[in-house]
Amino acid sequence: MNCPSCEAENPEDSSFCEACGARIQLACPACGAEYRSGARFCRACGAALALQDAASPAEVAPAVAAVPISFAGGRYRVNKLLGEGGKKKVYLAHDTLLDREVAFALIKTEGLDEAGRSRIQREAQAMGRLGSHPHIVTVFDLGQELDQPYMVTELMGGGDVEGLIEKAEDHRISLEQALEVAQETCRGLEFAHGRGIVHRDLKPGNVWITEDGTAKIGDFGLAVSLDRSRLTAEGMMVGTDTLT
Structure with a gap:
């Protein structure tokens, strides 16, 4: 099965593209059966289907419509917005490689200069140097995609x-x-x-x-x-x- 967004090949039972994170399978609004992007009628019940592009914003959860739904080659799948501060937007995400829920922080880049980027790296390095401690948030990963820096940490379910x-x-x-x-x-x-x-x-x-x-x-x-x-x-x- 090829992704309609990036043409990458995926297993037949895929709902999302492993390469770009775009949705491959859509759900019929009448019966709930999955169908591929571009289908005109549901093969399960025959209902007419709206033609939608697999990567259209309508198919992305409202909380993450402004950002890609996956990062790092599909490893991190962004699900919903948890909170926003002056420098970061933090999302609930799923680490598909290790099969765990994580906090995925997108660093706001507007007005971010080289010193600001250095500060982001310094934060991750500082927390990384501390390793795993019961009273310090653990950093799992730090990266950048399409000039968008991000940081992945353990999920703190109780907020701040x-x-x-x-x-x-x-x-x-x-x-x-x-x-x-x-x-x-x-x-x-x-x-x-x-x-x-x-x-x-x-x-x-x-x-x-x-x-x-x-x-x-x-x-x-x-x-x-x-x-x-x-x-x-x-x-x-x-x-x-x-x-x-």
Whole structure:
């Protein structure tokens, strides 16, 4: 079966192209049976079918219509938008190679200069150097496709602490939960410092929560190595201005 978008050959039972991620099989609105792009009538029930291009935006989930639905040769399949910050859009994605759900962050490139790209690479390198730790978000991959940088990390199902506080009654979490988050964050910081890395932008929006409630530090974009002679110039502020 050839993909109607890129002409790549795929197994007969494929619903999406392994090369470009375009949809190959569509579902009949009358009976739900799958059919190939370009078919005029459903072979299962005979219903008339709307002609659609396999890669048309209408066939892409609304949350990801503005981005490709797959990256890295089809390895990462983007499913839905999880959240958006000033520098990233984070999507739920499926790693087809390792068969796992991941957080797929698309870095906003508008106005991004070489220094900004270096910061992205530095963040991934810093988190990568820390390896696997129970209180630091694990980075799985860093790449670029069609001049679009992306980062793949473990999925944090509980969101960030900032969101946790916003959802809490009176915007306050319990003392017990606050202490637990603080202790786990300190363990992550202690580990990072032991590896020679200073975060420099620690805040509720950069501490993430797993589905089981474990706190993990992420977003090491301003991290620096302790072996640098001066971390900042005299009088220079780093991090988030309202929290520094």
